[in-house]
Amino acid sequence: MIWGLALLAVATIGIAPGGVSAGAQDHAMHGMPGMAMPGATAKPAPAKPKPVAKMRAAKPTAKRAARPQLRATAPAPVDHAQMDHSRMDHSGMNHAAAGAATDSMPMDQGAMASPAAKAGTDLPAGDAPAPAVPMPHYADRVWDPAAMARARDVMMREEGGGQTFAQVMLDLAELQVRDGRDGYRWEGEAWFGGDIHRAVVKSEGEGDLGDRLEAAEVQALYARAIGPYFNLQAGVRHDIRPGPARTYATIGVEGLAPYWFEVDAAAFVATTGEVLGRVEGYYDQRLTQRWILQPRAEVNLSVQDVRRRGIGSGITDAELGLRLRYEIRREFAPYVGVSWERRLGDTARFARGAGEDTGGIGVVAGLRAWF
């Protein structure tokens, strides 16, 4: 699985246009720009007012309680004078502040305001023990406990992150034109659940137009979030075509890899004992806000030959695609593209032996949609 992922990454990077592919060659994080997190040195804006000076300048106005006095000092020209004055002070103040900044308080204006001892928020905190944690049902003392329990339940589940959602996503729904042989293909999933636990149904398949369904599979999975980006998925896969129908136990991971690659890797163990694998992934390269170019790769693997189905051990087949979509809405994006499919290794040999072709390049047009 791991080497499959690596292969996928290489393959996808190879065709990903633009900065990401260029950048992705250098994995060493020697610089800092990547650091997404924190925290700036609190840098004042270039013409930020300084309360110290401001406060002095403004004090007469601030403390006034009587309106008449205010009227005497109000008009704007005076304000400007104050502003200027404060700015002048301010550069001097800055140096003082910078000097004092080695102290724990970067700007100790509170102390300046009341030059005596430190007070209030300038004082260090003690280390008293925290109180025991009570049940937060204090309102039960005032209101009907049963009504409170009901409201609490609603608040916790429906307004506290426990909501459930459902989505149906057609990742690929397309017509394919290849060597005069017109086909169709779909790949999609539907899920229901919350942040952590979900039930997922996946389906994919393809066929020739006017001919019968060539391949079709359905998976029913339980998905569980196992990290910020990845879900573990386990369940069953059922292949309807090609016949005879076959059922597998499935386990895999799906999620978002570094550099924004969406990846999905799964292993399948058939009821008849064969072990297959699949790794797929794509990258959404935003050309503009709504034009998105999606390189996509899929590799299927087999641990052993499955002669009856024309599968040889090793990499059985691969697909590389490049699809350009336009998001009319996020939920509705028609696309065109090219798709190259090829059987490989023994699988290709079996196919040639059976007089079947081993793949080729095709033009695709379809729709990516979700609701």
Add this chain to the structure above:
Amino acid sequence: MNPSIDRRTMLRTASLAGVGCAATPIWAQTGASGLERPVLSGEEIVLRIARQTMAIDGTASRAIGINGAAPAPLIRLREGQRVRLRVVNALDVDTSLHWHGLLVPFQYDGVPGVSFPGIRPGDAFVYDFTVRQNGTYWYHSHSGGQEQEGLYGPIVIDPAGPDPVAADRDHVVMFSDHSEQSPAAIFRRMKLQPGYYNFQRQTLAGLLTGRDQTAKDRKHWGAMRMDPADIADGTGATYRYLVNGHGPRDKWTGLFEPGQRVRLRLINASAMTTFNVRIPGLAMTVVQADGLNVRPVTVDELQIGVAETYDVIVTPTGDRAYTLVGESIDRSGMARATLAPRTGMDAPVPPLRARPLATMADMGMGGMAAGEARGVDPGAEQNASRTLATPGYVPPPATPVDHATMDHAAMSGMDHAAMGHAPISDPATGGAAGQGAMDHGAMDHGDMTMRDFSRAPQVHKGPGVQTIAPMPVDRTGYPGQGLEDVGHRVLTYRDLIALDRNPDVRAPDRSLTIHLTGNMERFMWGFDGQRMVDTHEPFAFTEGERVRVTLINDTMMGHPIHLHGHFFDLVTGKGDHAPRKHTVLVQPGGTVTFDLTADAVGDWAFHCHMLYHMLAGMMRVVSVRPREEAA
């Protein structure tokens, strides 16, 4: 109950409803001359919540309103008075109202499942409390996505004594984001596809033309699976940005007479939108934050997180109009209003600025941000408000050039000092020693240290945690994404100093650290790696206890964190005049520390005020128990 007030109010709103398909409360009507006509006041107030329509920029859409008005009516109260608010639910689902920022007995705080059972369809609930404070606040539904549908309104409380903030005129300026999609539909799309609403992403075209990050930077970000263009989850692709319920074309107009001091009560009632607010040509003097007075500080722009409020004074002098711009943080659209001496006047509208990218400088990992490729993608999509820009718009010379260069020189000097030698250390966490060295260590391993749980042992390991901030620093001095280099004065939390001495100036008894965690790919959000649904365990406090709480934002997105029933004192070096807030925007990858006196017994909601972050689980209960029960 005093029926006359209510009947008059009802009649007023009813007559309005008769005129158009949707009523606008009087406070929100365009051409407003001020607050002199309060809509709802007195000791007995009836609020009837029902479905209705709301007309924005000429199109009607579904909404939930109160007494026939969406946004909901202004509630004007006086400090010290008692008020009984009878809330009638005429919806077919549960509802609730929460008085945002008001210090009320916990059972009247209005959070279903935490402070009360909610209000069932057809039922009524009476909130009964004494008003203990003054200032600008707001109220909104705390049930499902109703807040997104228009169920929010302003609260103005007049002080019992003289108001230290003197103004000739008073306007509520309530920002919100409005969508024709239902909250459920928006939430679902955010869950199903990360970046669903972001049409300002980095593209290959942007790379080739040098607008976006360089190839090298993009590679590094790609390795992290981090999208620097992910500035906002909800964008102009679904939202129109409103002022007082008016779309940018509706052009809500607030009136003034030249030379008047005009108080603007800025309230961000959005579901998801952080706004950058400015009035080109007019400086704003901030006098209040989250309803509490601060020493006046004059700025040209400020970032207002969801659920925050700022009161500013402006003094327009000329007989001309001004445009008030509330640009969404990702610059995918703007809310627009006009301040003018007369109705019907127009002022130039600035174009939307280029959307920011999360950069090296934003993360405090580099020097000055030179070299970051930035530009405008001609294909980037903003909402219809982009067409409002005045052709050939010339920004007014708000900041004289001399000053700009002077300040810049001073600033860069300071920056170097601060960056080179003085990591912004934090008294609560013991400081961030050896920041520079940590940078390199952290960077070299890239992805691995992006999720190093040893840095945050309390965080539950799980799919909901995409990253742990490797070296979070206090960002209360940061003006906000996209506001680093705007060339004029931008407010930061460090500019705020409380006007009054803090009521509790004791040293904190203990410290508590809370991580804001999330996974942008799965749209999971939580505290310490847990969603609300994962744990009902509260953050526990004992009555009267003073605790230093540090919020560490492990995500690449700002979170406006709101604690119900309390104000907390931001630890920004202001001693016993710390600014006190009910909602604090924790910048991406940054920390905020505050001292909290847990003086209100009960269970309180504590959550990110981005609606869909909260609904995704970024909420927890804060319990405050009487001292005698704590033992």
